[in-house]
Amino acid sequence: xxxxxxxxxPAGLRPGxxxxxxxxxxxxxxxxxxxxxxxxxxxxxxxxxxAAELSMSPANVYRFFASKSSITEAVARLLTGEIEExxxxxxxxxxxxxxxxxxxxxxATYRATVQRYIKDQRMHAMVHAxxxxxxEVVKAHKAVILGILTELIREGIAAGEFRVEGDPAVxxxxxxxxxxxxxxxxxxxxxxxxxxxxxxxxxPMVAFCCRGLGAQG
Amino acid sequence: xxxxxxxxxPAGLRPGxxxxxxxxxxxxxxxxxxxxxxxxxxxxxxxxxxAAELSMSPANVYRFFASKSSITEAVARLLTGEIEExxxxxxxxxxxxxxxxxxxxxxATYRATVQRYIKDQRMHAMVHAxxxxxxEVVKAHKAVILGILTELIREGIAAGEFRVEGDPAVxxxxxxxxxxxxxxxxxxxxxxxxxxxxxxxxxPMVAFCCRGLGAQG
Numbered sequence: 078x079x080x081x082x083x084x085x086x087p088a089g090l091r092p093g094x095x096x097x098x099x100x101x102x103x104x105x106x107x108x109x110x111x112x113x114x115x116x117x118x119x120x121x122x123x124x125x126x127x128a129a130e131l132s133m134s135p136a137n138v139y140r141f142f143a144s145k146s147s148i149t150e151a152v153a154r155l156l157t158g159e160i161e162e163x164x165x166x167x168x169x170x171x172x173x174x175x176x177x178x179x180x181x182x183x184x185a186t187y188r189a190t191v192q193r194y195i196k197d198q199r200m201h202a203m204v205h206a207x208x209x210x211x212x213e214v215v216k217a218h219k220a221v222i223l224g225i226l227t228e229l230i231r232e233g234i235a236a237g238e239f240r241v242e243g244d245p246a247v248x249x250x251x252x253x254x255x256x257x258x259x260x261x262x263x264x265x266x267x268x269x270x271x272x273x274x275x276x277x278x279x280x281p282m283v284a285f286c287c288r289g290l291g292a293q294g
Numbered sequence: 295x296x297x298x299x300x301x302x303x304p305a306g307l308r309p310g311x312x313x314x315x316x317x318x319x320x321x322x323x324x325x326x327x328x329x330x331x332x333x334x335x336x337x338x339x340x341x342x343x344x345a346a347e348l349s350m351s352p353a354n355v356y357r358f359f360a361s362k363s364s365i366t367e368a369v370a371r372l373l374t375g376e377i378e379e380x381x382x383x384x385x386x387x388x389x390x391x392x393x394x395x396x397x398x399x400x401x402a403t404y405r406a407t408v409q410r411y412i413k414d415q416r417m418h419a420m421v422h423a424x425x426x427x428x429x430e431v432v433k434a435h436k437a438v439i440l441g442i443l444t445e446l447i448r449e450g451i452a453a454g455e456f457r458v459e460g461d462p463a464v465x466x467x468x469x470x471x472x473x474x475x476x477x478x479x480x481x482x483x484x485x486x487x488x489x490x491x492x493x494x495x496x497x498p499m500v501a502f503c504c505r506g507l508g509a510q511g
Contacts, residue, residue, distance in 0.1 A: 208484065216488055243498075251502040254495060255472035263480060267425065271433055278471060285468040289506035 103141050105131060107151040114152060119203035124148070150214055153207035156193055157218035163189045164222055168229045175233030176292060179252070180283045182225065187259040187279060194262040195269060204262045219253070222260070226252050230290060240291030252286050320358050322348060324368045331369065336420035341365070367431055370424035373410055374435035378442070380406045385442045392450030393509060396469070397500045399442065404476040404496060411479040412486060421479045436470070439477070443469050447507060457508030469503050 109130050113122040124145050128135040142148045167181035194204045208215055227249040233239035241248045258264050259275050259282070268275050326347050330339040341362050345352040359365045384398035411421045425432055444466040450456035458465045475481050476492050476499070485492050 215484075247498050248502065250495065251472075251499050254475045254499060255468075255502070257474050257481065258471045261481070264474065264478070267432075278467065281464050282468050282471060285465070285472070285506040286502075288508065289502040291505065 099141065103151070106138060106141055106148065107155055110148045111152045111155060114203050115197055115199055118199045119149070119206060146210065149203065149206060149210070152203070153214045156207075157214060157221075159193065160186060160189050161218065161221045161225070164225050168225045175229055175236060175238045176283070176287050178229055179226075179233075179287065180280070182229065183256050183259060183283055184276075184279050186222075187265070187276065190260055190262055190265060195265055201266065208263065223249055223253055233290065233292075238292055239287070242291075248290055251289065255286055255289075256282060316358065320368070323355060323358055323365065324372055327365045328369045328372060331420050332414055332416055335416045336366070336423060363427065366420065366423060366427070369420070370431045371434075373424075374431060374438075376410065377403060377406050378435065378438045381439055381442050385446045392446055392453060392455045393500075393504050395446055396443075396450075396504065397497070399446065400473050400476060400500055401496050403439075403473075404482070404493065407477055407479055407482060412482055418483065425480065440466055440470055450507065450509075455509055456504070459508075465507055468506065472503055472506075473499060 106127060110122065110127050113126055113130060117126070124138050124142075125135045127148065128138045131138075138148075142151070163185045164182050167185040168178055170178055170181055173181065194200050223246070227246045230239060230241065230245045230249050230252070234241055234245060239248075258268065259279055265275060323344060327339065327344050330343055330347060334343070341355050341359075342352045344365065345355045348355075355365075359368070380402045381399050384402040385395050387395055387398055390398065411417050440463070444463045447456060447458065447462045447466050447469070451458055451462060456465075475485065476496055482492060
């Protein structure tokens, strides 16, 4: 759509929309949208609702976001960014071995995902839409998590904890794929609905991955 | 629903519906349904369409299946059964090491899944419905694949190829989870739509899993 094209680009900004005041307004729109999505559901929330909540006209919201879909994308970025922060904090926790930090990353990501997307039934529709419509956000999120895992594995190799032949980035991709079940909202949702306990698999899976990374013991 | 309960149970059979002739009719209904789902799409195919294709009355089809949902469940069982056969054949291929057979299982499962569910756009809706509505079929399928992997890992341990501490069934569950991306239709669909090449990850992932199973080299 023409409107969506205007709002495209990595920063998702329209030309001239990057003044501090404009960025602040965008931030408020996105945070308000997220709150309304949680409160009333993604489908039922309209741009007019978001505008009303901010005492703005819908036309003013459209000055910052070309469509509801652009707002949804920004909400998806906000949520994936929060998960990335949680993962990064666990990956760089001081005083822990690479193995312990890997366990921390997987556990923290799982819990943050469950808390943000799964426990809140009203967020399911938004997550499905985000995954179905916003490939770029999902792709960027996976790349950030892959970067965090690659760095952690490099540190583990440097510390003599891991012995990886070949590219650490490929090993990181294996670790990331191996743990999809506990970080992909749709898989988590399916497993929980099927009464499968995913959390009990985190410890054995991380131990398995560490052996895959050449850790001894 | 009352109607669905009548048709429940492991074999999905109504009382007295297990004579050879009845089983043959059920088989023809399920195969016809699968063909029509592929040809016209799952949503557009009605029980009346299936009946007409078989020159039966809809009432006669309802003698064998309580609802379209029961037919869908049987189609899902047919498809997962085919994947299970492919996986079992690869797992028991003579003259190969456990490692080679594990690679064979993952590769064959991936290719069979892509061929059956992914390439055929019309099957997507059915797969989504099957996964969303038929937890029991999906659960049973996962249990069968887990059994195949557990047996394969036990054989690898017995042959001295793998060195697994603890329960081989837990190791098998790790291998199964680690390879979700290449056997779960929804994940495959998402990755292909995001232009990610999953097949190139099968070799490194199986090598990673073999290290996780204590294989040397």
